[in-house]
Amino acid sequence: MFIQTPLSPSPRGVLIEQITAQFSTPPKLxxxxxxxxxxxxxxxxxxxxxxxxxxxxxxxMQAGGYEYRSLPDAVLERLAGALRQWSPCGGAA
Structure with missing residues (x-):
């Protein structure tokens, strides 16, 4: 009776699996x-x-008081605003 043993994965295959696992669920911005x-x-x-x-x-706020946002949300809003004004040619969009 012949029993087939699984082949050991190649170093390249192991690397591909590691990379796939690393990037399969990227973090949110x-x-x-x-x-x-x-x-x-x-x-x-x-x-x-x-x-x-x-x-x-x-x-x-104009009506008085303050509007509060979490620091990560404020940074993302600032980045989004900067991206709308930025142009890859070096000038404003």
Whole structure:
């Protein structure tokens, strides 16, 4: 009776599987921004224990008071606004 044993994967096949697993579920842009902000807060204010998700930016409203947004959301809005004004030719769009 002949028993077939599975072939061991080639180094290339293992690498392809690792790359596929790494990029199969890419992080959302907001998660990347939040993690980067958290890293910067930890570097700049190590003893204050800030949470990037809980830090908010207050914008004054015309009617008085403030409108608050989380820091990651404010950064994403700022980036989105900058992208609308940016042109690959170096000038404003």
């Amino acid at each position: 907001r998660e990347v921004v939040r993690d980067h902000i958290q890293h910067l807060l930890d570097q700049r204010y190590p003893t204050l224990n800030f949470s990037a998700e809980r830090v908010a930016i207050g914008t004054p």
